[in-house]
Amino acid sequence: MLPVNIAHKAEQLINTPLQSDCSSDNSFTEQQSDPVCAYIYDINALKIHAKQMRSQLPNNCELFYAAKANPEAPILQALSSIVDGFEAASGGELYWLRQQLPQQKLIFGGPGKLDSELSAAIDLAVELLHVESLYELHRLQQIAQNKERKVAILLRMNIAIGEISQTRLSMGGKPTPFGIEAAQLGEALTLINSCSNIELKGFHFHLMSHQLDYQNHIQLMSLYFKTFKQWCKDYQLDLKHLNVGGGIGINYSSPQTPFNWPQFCEELNQLIQTYEMQDITIRFECGRYISASCGYYCMQVLDIKQSYGKNFVVARGGTHHFRTPAAQNHNHPFTIVRQNNNNQHKLPTVTQQKVTIVGQLCTPKDVLCSDQEVAQLSVGDLVVFTYAGAYAWNISHQNFLMHDKPQMIFLAESTQETINND
Structure with a gap:
């Protein structure tokens, strides 16, 4: 089950997709309303989790955040009043952290x-x-x-x-x-x-x-x-x-x-x-243990096809956005947000079957999970991968095939959102 705020935002994304903002000069999709591909970060959940971690440590222990896990500015800002400092593992991270967090303790x-x-x-x-x-x-x-x-x-x-x-x-x-x-x-x-x-x-x-x-x-x-x-x-x-x-x-x-x-x-x-x-x-x-659970990677299903008796679900995005499953060689946990489509019976659908979920890349390695059973899944539904808040977008080969970047959505405590496609 998804948290209520994430499920609500996922449904919004399906029902009112944002306009594509292609970073390429050949922006042939920019006038269209394309299927959904997005990261959603639950900033409030991140804060609650980090506060619990920090409060449970013994008195002489400190909690630093390893920025390599996820250096997005809203993540760093959310943690800045909770953790004791931040760890950098490169000169680039060092400059970025000092720019974002001028008063924080840094280690290198x-x-x-x-x-x-x-x-x-x-x-x-x-x-x-x-x-x-x-x-x-x-x-x-x-x-x-x-x-x-x-x-x-x-x-x-x-x-x-x-x-x-x-x-x-x-x-x-x-x-x-x-x-x-x-x-x-x-x-x-x-x-x-x-x-x-x-x-x-x-x-x-x-x-x-x-x-x-x-x-x-x-x-x-x-x-x-x-x-x-x-x-x-x-x-x-x-x-x-x-x-x-x-x-x-x-x-x-x-x-x-x-x-x-x-x-x-x-x-x-x-x-x-x-x-x-x-x-x-x-x-x-x-790093990973602090931020992983606050992130969700959302892919809308483009096609469902059979190949030699195996069901392939092709969704918008892939490992060029979300490399975690390939890097860790595991089937990543996910949930499904169903689309309310009156013509759903005409769409490719699988019911009580195993599926392999893949992305749009021209490589057989673009696999996010294999042979996982679903109750029902149709073209147009949204597959939401949980625990996508660490070693995900930032470790991915983002420019491979020059696909559009995912939407970046940060859900704050006030329910206001920051969307950043840069």
């Missing part, structure tokens, strides 16, 4: 930082810069020295996960471009001691993504806390910051059984007491 991470990006991070007053390699340390020291500025950093470390169950995207204790392996910590600390413009504030661990099991994540936190305390003891470090990354996933195959954030926070608080981490600022930088 990711491999392969350019010298110009390191310089910009200093100029834009990034609170903490996450260093990924020894060579990056050398470069950062030189840049900071030239600017006669101090830079506060965290070392991103790649440590072994051990016996903890791995997710389908694990990055710990194996060769990756992310972070510094534990064996190089001594060398990194020696180098920092020689860098007069660099101040080490703590460590950053991010070893898993797509985490669905809160108990598994608690085990990971235990590993982080134990490692942090041991290193502080072994190297006589007085550090006050531990960034534990994000990595909490969305259960796309079974949305009714999500990651148990309240229980995770409760056990996290107990873990903090056990490891005596109360005086350490523990920072989460979540």
Whole structure:
């Protein structure tokens, strides 16, 4: 079931489609009223969810939003008074975040930082810069020295996960471009001691993504806390910051059984007491888990056809707008908004059958879900994909085949809407 406000807006889109606004010079559809293709974002739901997340964290924990998940300006503005800050993973994100959120705390991470990006991070007053390699340390020291500025950093470390169950995207204790392996910590600390413009504030661990099991994540936190305390003891470090990354996933195959954030926070608080981490600022930088549930991708059905015994539903849009299903290799959850059409019996229709929903692209990989049973679906109906608020529009190959962009609709608390086709 869709939330009432989303269902209402979807029905409005079907019954009164907006005029197409083609970005191409060959705008042959601009005078027509084309079938619907849109993103709808529930800003109020986003705020409620983020507030609940933030309020359930232990007192010494902070919640940052990883902008890579969805950097749309209304999303950032909605979160600005709720989260403790924002994480950038590129120079482009850094400038965008500072432009949109001039007073917010920013942190900057990711491999392969350019010298110009390191310089910009200093100029834009990034609170903490996450260093990924020894060579990056050398470069950062030189840049900071030239600017006669101090830079506060965290070392991103790649440590072994051990016996903890791995997710389908694990990055710990194996060769990756992310972070510094534990064996190089001594060398990194020696180098920092020689860098007069660099101040080490703590460590950053991010070893898993797509985490669905809160108990598994608690085990990971235990590993982080134990490692942090041991290193502080072994190297006589007085550090006050531990960034534990994000990595909490969305259960796309079974949305009714999500990651148990309240229980995770409760056990996290107990873990903090056990490891005596109360005086350490523990920072989460979540993206997907914050914004995914506020977004909906809507496609109006253009055609229904059979091919060798299989039903294909062809809808307006596709993976060039909504790459999430292809990127994650899953059947994305969806619901159907039926069209009240008096001639519906003349339209191609499937009833109590399995369908594969595809887009308009000239590739067999343009599939959003396969062999999913529907009660009834006709040409003209709207297929609404839920959990489309993260790693969706912004990771898609948007210019492939030069199709029109989807409408971008943001439903605010006042029920006013912002529509942006740029």
